[in-house]
Amino acid sequence: MRIDLLLLDVDGVLVQYQRAERVLRLAQALGVAPAAVQAALFDSGLEAAHDSGALDGPAYLLRVGELLHRTVDVDTWTAARQAASHPQPAVLQRLQALQLPMAVLTNNGAMMKQALPSLLPELFPALLGRVFCSADFGLRKPAPEVFLRTLETLGVAPAHTLFVDDLFANVRGARAAGLHAETVRDGRGLGKVLKRYRIA
Structure with missing residues (x-):
């Protein structure tokens, strides 16, 4: 895979x-x-x-x-x-160690896209130009179309994308769009998923 x-x-x-x-x-x-x-x-x-x-x-x-x-x-x-946004250090540490390209898809407005570099400086500039919000498309997760439009912009195939979210409803939506998708809420959970997909 x-x-x-x-x-x-x-x-x-x-x-x-x-x-x-x-x-x-x-x-x-x-x-x-x-x-x-x-x-x-x-x-x-x-x-x-x-x-x-x-x-x-x-x-x-x-x-x-x-x-x-x-x-x-x-x-x-x-x-x-x-x-009000408390970074998860264990998650960020695992992500910083990866060589794999990353992107963000969040159910938020354009202001969140502007705020994210100051909220999560550890992940920038790797995420620069790779942050997508529901406001960009007029669609919210778990709609499968929002995943497809994000990946179309990035030029990546759904079958070669792994999506992680804390809400299973969004995971289901991503899977319906053809992505690999898993529920993750903390660093330990992310570590297990990365290992399962042989990314870590």
């Missing part, structure tokens, strides 16, 4: 993401109540619209600011996202 690409999820694999912490940090930075941030980002549907590509970064930040009666800039947004 030949694997030419390791395709990675972000939240739940590369980092442990805590939404409540992100809401709290953004609330503190803006001087508003956490409940107001929760309502503006998530209850309003703005986060989902950004993740789907319906709103680009500037339009998303402008709308959040209007709802909160504050100016929300990229740095403030990124700092809150970074505070």
Whole structure:
């Protein structure tokens, strides 16, 4: 079995993401109540619209600011996202040791693509130009089409790609698209998968 690409999820694999912490940090930075941030980002549907590509970064930040009666800039947004995204050292160590090309596919908006180099500096520049978000395609995992379009952009065949995600629903979607796919949540799990596919 030949694997030419390791395709990675972000939240739940590369980092442990805590939404409540992100809401709290953004609330503190803006001087508003956490409940107001929760309502503006998530209850309003703005986060989902950004993740789907319906709103680009500037339009998303402008709308959040209007709802909160504050100016929300990229740095403030990124700092809150970074505070809530805890890198998994054991996962990153294993990935840094690989010679295999890597790419990222995450259900997030364009702002996350911009933030990722500062969230995970260990994996850049290897991932430069190889980060794909649901917003890029207007599609979310587990839709098989989002995997196919990502690989088409990279010029890699599904049969030669290994995808790892913490959610089995996304693994199933990748398999339906013809990729090899496994559930991974930590460094130990990743190590087992890499060994099984004779990558490590």
